[in-house]
Amino acid sequence: MREISLSQAVNEAIAEEMRRDETVFLLGEDVAEAGTPFKVLSGLVEEFGPQRILDTPISEPGFTGIAVGAAMTGLRPIVDLMFGDFIFLVMDQLCNQAAKTHYMSGGKLTVPMVLRTNLGATRRSAAQHSQSLHALVAHIPGLKVALPSSAYEAKGLLKTAVRDNNPVVIFEDKLMYQDKAPVPEEEYLIPFGQANIVREGRDVTLIGTSSMVQVAEEAADILAGQNISAEVVDPRTIVPLDEATILGSVKKTSRAVVIDEGHQSYGVTAEIASRIAEKAFYHLDAPVQRMGAMDVPIPFSPALEDLTVPTPQSVAERAGAAVRGELFHDA
Amino acid sequence: MREISLSQAVNEAIAEEMRRDETVFLLGEDVAEAGTPFKVLSGLVEEFGPQRILDTPISEPGFTGIAVGAAMTGLRPIVDLMFGDFIFLVMDQLCNQAAKTHYMSGGKLTVPMVLRTNLGATRRSAAQHSQSLHALVAHIPGLKVALPSSAYEAKGLLKTAVRDNNPVVIFEDKLMYQDKAPVPEEEYLIPFGQANIVREGRDVTLIGTSSMVQVAEEAADILAGQNISAEVVDPRTIVPLDEATILGSVKKTSRAVVIDEGHQSYGVTAEIASRIAEKAFYHLDAPVQRMGAMDVPIPFSPALEDLTVPTPQSVAERAGAAVRGELFHDA
């Protein structure tokens, strides 16, 4: 199969959906001629014109609000939010307006919009351009949240997002834009709420999201060298969350490590770990391990930044300890 | 001891801190003559004047940003955010600016500010005036988060918040403003990161935050009638979180229910439950139970709204089931 980059995959997904449906359009900063600073959208304005690939002023709350209104009245906007860190600016429009409109109107109004943004540290971009803030929107009912972990996933999940009749927030890993993966030429969609068992294993389940799926896979390689067989599960969407697949895996392996690049406290690992601990309680041979980013603003210095996120080594170590029964806590 | 309302307790805390320290001031909408829609601040402008009890336009991002700058340059602002739901509007100033400034500057700049706001449903205020959004800010390193559960707690925690050299977000339960509790005349502070064992018990630990402490206490009464002895723990601050007291209690009782008025998914109950499940793993006789608000926008209709939050009955039921060993899950 041909291999394309995550960036190309996103580009193809948008182009295909825009060809299929006249009402789909995209708006954001420097999305047209510039094709975004990450060059993800290059070429789209040439095909679809500046009315459908719409450059905006630097007004995140404003253009997100405009997308909400457009979505309520017949269009299907894709909002391009240049950095995930800017989601703080659009929280009111996203969480008070977009997320609640369908419910508040008793099902009369719908807001079929996608907010595309990114996550991921270690790009030396410092505290306001490196955050992984998906836990925040996952907490708000009415929003769906997708976390693609490869070019293949990015294309399939984004196409599904565009067709969903709800506001969907999709976080791409900005460090993976150039990473290639096999992506079929034929059209495909990836349904929401269906986790992917990336790799089967017996001894421990590594649940990784987005950027951390790769980390989990590399950790599984390390573990394999220690005769430990790790299963890797990618939830793909954290809202809706495919609890059944996760629990099924953990009930089989009896051990779990949850890995996510958002801050650990009050983050995604807490939700997944606590569901496992509750609903696979009688199957667990070791406490569920949570590995998120450190609870610190992301430092600029490379010497510090690299310490803040889980690595294949640190994941393999923690998973190995779980399997070897070394995770005792104080009495 | 005299009894005063939570509203009066907050008012006293602010007045005392403003008398003690000239640099403390308060700003927000309708805080001066009107004393806020909840009348929490009545009388303060008369004592401290309109320069220190500062009415603002309806510009939440703007006046929060102004508070950040004032805090960086010698003042100690208390921001009054009329409804907790409006926190979405100030997330950038709070989370990208206030929370990160001390770290990003390598410790040179500090932001000693307090953002006072509220939480709590069942006031028939519908989806944009009923949210309990404390989990969102708890996820952001650099912020501290306090959740007073009574007039006594509100006064002591707010006074501590004003003296803290970091941005602190304090959520008052808007349904408790008129609730009275014994509050000493003498000055007192409640340190952050020290949970309160509200009631001792043997069989199950009920960890409740804010509004849910009362619910937990009433549940404990119900349970007492069934000969079940429940311990009630109030964490008081969720950042910093007093893990030791919580774990100590659960290790004693072997069972825990975590109750919080924020949405359940990706919320506060997940963090506390997963820490217990991990760090008291070998002591648990039943899976830790999480009880948050339903994952739905808060509906207006009283017939629906009351269904969305935990009640003494539902908590007692769940805790009872845990004690009686009825919490089995599917194999």
Added chain:
Amino acid sequence: MKKAENHNAENLLRMYRQMVRIRTFEDIANELYLSAKMPGLTHMYSGQEAVAVGICEALDKTDHITSTHRGHGHCVAKGAEFKEMFSELLGKEEGYCRGKGGSMHIADQDNGNLGANAIVGGSAGIATGAALSARRLGRDSVTVCFFGDGAMGQGLLYEVMNMAALWKLPVIYACENNLYGEYTHMSEMAAGDLKARAEAFGIEAFEVDGQDVLAVNRLAQQLVARARNHEGPFFVTLNTYRYHGHHVGDINRTYYRSKEEEAHWKENRDPITNFGAWLIAEKIAGADDLTSVRETIRQEADEAVEHALGAAYPPATDVGEHVYAD
């Protein structure tokens, strides 16, 4: 008062009727609150009727509006029915939003009302987005964004006005300046000049007496026609006054505005009284006709509220419905 060229007895009387319908709705809503029959609080539109009616009478059903926390007037003026409105205010299943929205989120999509909003200024983006849809989908519809003087404090408004101006969108920003945001006079909240703020973004701006339904409607007709003709966006300040407190529970108001001021507006500037007098003077209607209009409406409203009071709450299963659309 001065009528427009296309004003005839029929549409003049319809404006009168619509203003009376709003006032009547609010009077009853206030009674519901005072008799503890309504859950929560609500914000009365009484006094501002000429704004909503003057503008909405210039719109087609397919045109959109966005509304505010003080939204009953806009909702009635855009064509809503009493029964569904009262049911919504009471949290009943028959309400426009199945009781899930309540007063602050009432929406009536069939008549083009995209909803009230409990975030001050929160609908500015939505209105502008609706105008973008019209432009992109080749519809000739126009969107009116209603908001109060207090909403001029929200930065979002300036962001979207800038985009509306850049993209020449068919949206009219209608600022109802009723002098107060909650308990504070607008002079303490707004520096400079409201109209100039829009003009600085290249938006043509107007000011009109919001108590004169004919003046409002004349201007609205012009601007709607021009917006349909791709000459928008526009901004209008409508000077008006709210009779009640900020919400139904705001009873003692003397610390922020005088009884004399209130009396002046009610006695001299009432949009319904003055328009009624004009209709009579111009011999478009007799005093009896107008009395009968008012009585008929009151009767309709009484029947509607009676029905709503007796109507069913949504079933418990509804609580988990409509979080997500299919």
Added chain:
Amino acid sequence: MKKAENHNAENLLRMYRQMVRIRTFEDIANELYLSAKMPGLTHMYSGQEAVAVGICEALDKTDHITSTHRGHGHCVAKGAEFKEMFSELLGKEEGYCRGKGGSMHIADQDNGNLGANAIVGGSAGIATGAALSARRLGRDSVTVCFFGDGAMGQGLLYEVMNMAALWKLPVIYACENNLYGEYTHMSEMAAGDLKARAEAFGIEAFEVDGQDVLAVNRLAQQLVARARNHEGPFFVTLNTYRYHGHHVGDINRTYYRSKEEEAHWKENRDPITNFGAWLIAEKIAGADDLTSVRETIRQEADEAVEHALGAAYPPATDVGEHVYAD
């Protein structure tokens, strides 16, 4: 070019030196990037030096500034040293922020620089708050808020300008209009008139040639004095140009601006060349003096960057420090 009354050889030469220091710093930062010695990206201030220097030379050390993602120029102009600045850009412990902030968050509190900001427009509130502190604490200091034309898109700015105007705060909003926000011309991003936007909030607004350090400094001196005298706030548009790409990696720029345009600004409008020529023409300095200023500064800068390259990274324990202040 025209000097102010209080301009003398000393302060004129200091302005020249400060502009050269900025240019030299940026040249080296660019070289560090191109030779892959710098982590991440950075935004060059080259071309805009007269703005930062003209304004900061009118300020005292105790006055505050807030800065932007394109912040090296403001930082140097407000008094920072090369060694600590290069160390910060390289993520070293000796940096102004112990390497934790980097280029986009460099702050120098001792000289009154409250920090660069990676959120466009994100420091508008901070600057206004610093001005509020000055007023409340009875200090006579002034705050200058630097931001770009692109930041005029952020609603926050209008919210805080309104409050600054209502409360008469000693803050100067300095809009550096370099014609572009990233890869888009400001005419596509801003409707209406920038200056009028401030005026609509009751703020006195000015426009000045941002390539003429004397003109900038003359105006800044006036406004700073007036702001100290409680006559603020003020707004200034400074017309200027950035020579490099949006950031160091933005090499191919012809799709958004022409080589001719770039050449025009560099050849005819360079603030350092033109001011140097004026100093010579006015016999305030000889050509040799200026050459020697430039060489000395380059040498200082080379030494500083050498030091910074060899300096230590913060220890691993630092990662968990400074999340909270004691």
